[in-house]
Amino acid sequence: MSARTISPNMALDQLVAERRARGEDILHLGFGESRLPVFPALVERLTAGARRSAYGPVVGDLGARQAVAGWFARRRLPTDPAQIVLAPGSKPLLMALQMAVPGDVVLPRPAWNTYAPQATAMGKRVYRLAVPDDCGGVPRPRLLRRVVQQARAAGGDPRIVVLTLPDNPTGTHAPPALIRELCAIARELDLLIVSDEIYRDVLHDPDAPFLSPAEVAPERTVVTTGLSKNLALGGWRVGAARFPEGALGEEMCAAVASVASEVWSNLAGPMQEVAAYAFAEPAELSAHIARSTRLHATVAHAVYELLTAAGVSCRRPTGAFYLYPDMEAARQALAWLGVQDSASLEHRFLEHAKVAVLGGHHLGDRPHALRFRIATCQLYGATDELQQQALDAADPLRLPHVSRALSRIEESLVKLFH
Ligand SMILES: Cc1ncc(COP(=O)(O)O)c(C=O)c1O
Numbered sequence: 001m002s003a004r005t006i007s008p009n010m011a012l013d014q015l016v017a018e019r020r021a022r023g024e025d026i027l028h029l030g031f032g033e034s035r036l037p038v039f040p041a042l043v044e045r046l047t048a049g050a051r052r053s054a055y056g057p058v059v060g061d062l063g064a065r066q067a068v069a070g071w072f073a074r075r076r077l078p079t080d081p082a083q084i085v086l087a088p089g090s091k092p093l094l095m096a097l098q099m100a101v102p103g104d105v106v107l108p109r110p111a112w113n114t115y116a117p118q119a120t121a122m123g124k125r126v127y128r129l130a131v132p133d134d135c136g137g138v139p140r141p142r143l144l145r146r147v148v149q150q151a152r153a154a155g156g157d158p159r160i161v162v163l164t165l166p167d168n169p170t171g172t173h174a175p176p177a178l179i180r181e182l183c184a185i186a187r188e189l190d191l192l193i194v195s196d197e198i199y200r201d202v203l204h205d206p207d208a209p210f211l212s213p214a215e216v217a218p219e220r221t222v223v224t225t226g227l228s229k230n231l232a233l234g235g236w237r238v239g240a241a242r243f244p245e246g247a248l249g250e251e252m253c254a255a256v257a258s259v260a261s262e263v264w265s266n267l268a269g270p271m272q273e274v275a276a277y278a279f280a281e282p283a284e285l286s287a288h289i290a291r292s293t294r295l296h297a298t299v300a301h302a303v304y305e306l307l308t309a310a311g312v313s314c315r316r317p318t319g320a321f322y323l324y325p326d327m328e329a330a331r332q333a334l335a336w337l338g339v340q341d342s343a344s345l346e347h348r349f350l351e352h353a354k355v356a357v358l359g360g361h362h363l364g365d366r367p368h369a370l371r372f373r374i375a376t377c378q379l380y381g382a383t384d385e386l387q388q389q390a391l392d393a394a395d396p397l398r399l400p401h402v403s404r405a406l407s408r409i410e411e412s413l414v415k416l417f418h
């Protein structure tokens with residue numbers, strides 16, 4: 001992390017905003033922000049909390065932590081509120097963990113663009129491991145054993161493995177058998193698992209089997225989550241971490257709280273009110289999340305079908321609102337146009353097709369690969385009204401603004417070559 005660079009997805013978002021302000025018509029698929037109107041009851045809770053101007057406890061109010069503990073308990077993870085820390089987003093909690101826990105870090109390749117800069121900012125080495133062919137968010141288990149053993153033999157100190165379940169950027173989630181295998185190896189190698197489950201409620205099939213590593217290796221798994229994705233509240237900044245029971249968990253929780261006390265002090269007072277309501281999952285809010293997730297799934301699958309019909313290979317999405325296409329099959333044709341890697345591919349998409357995508361190199365992928373991330377959550381419309389229509393529609397794909405955006409993706413694949 002350099003003092004002068006900002007996170008690549010945020011930099012791209014700003015660039016698109018600037019170019020749009022100058023009149024350019026850009027289809028923005030580069031930023032993973034769920035664009036949906038705020039659910040009205042959340043606005044009521046925020047307003048009700050407006051007078052909560054005192055600092056409050058570093059780890060969060062007991063009421064809000066009780067709600068988060070209940071949220072985990074309903075996901076087969078019985079939790080005491082003392083195991084929870086709330087913060088302004090899960091990003092600072094992930095950073096605090098990197099500060100609090102010694103040792104180097106193992107990341108899947110590709111992985112969300114923030115993990116590596118956070119680790120390197122703390123002077124840690126990052127080991128990147130390929131993900132399985134059918135899903136992302138987890139390194140290939142056997143590779144994990146080999147790479148960790150080799151790294152240790154060479155003087156490295158890998159002690160943390162970060163998983164993303166469901167995954168950004170591949171839009172998939174790892175099956176339970178893989179999680180079990182991975183947990184067994186983490187235990188054998190004495191690795192701490194950081195399981196980023198911020199997309200936990202954005203599983204396309206709510207009945208799809210989902211296993212948290214915290215169910216399998218509870219003594220060594222920290223889970224992070226938040227309200228940015230399931231409720232489209234990124235700008236409100238509400239995140240939470242669940243620490244393991246027992247001495248190790250208590251030690252990490254205290255270390256993260258210590259960082260919190262020196263950096264952000266506490267989650268903002270009004271947001272404690274929001275967190276207490278949202279994590280308690282009242283029926284009307286669960287229905288809203290289910291509707292949002294149906295929309296995310298429908299649009300992600302439509303784009304997946306469109307890409308694969310055009311010959312672009314891609315993992316079939318099962319969660320979150322991303323796709324991670326690979327244009328290796330078109331390497332020769334792209335090479336004629338000067339596109340040799342994901343940076344030049346990202347550039348060509350923006351300049352020739354007026355579509356913003358995030359090149360795989362920003363996500364730790366091999367720069368030479370022709371892979372990139374598409375955030376399909378940007379296709380629901382630019383205004384609250386259009387987004388609400390998308391949310392309410394029986395078939396959002398038939399709405400003119402959504403179907404136009406999908407056609408534009410199809411056209412962009414043609415324009416890329418002209
Ligand atoms: C995998 C992943 N983890 C964490 C975050 C950050 O979330 P928060 O808004 O809670 O800081 C994001 C946001 O893009 C993400 O994609």
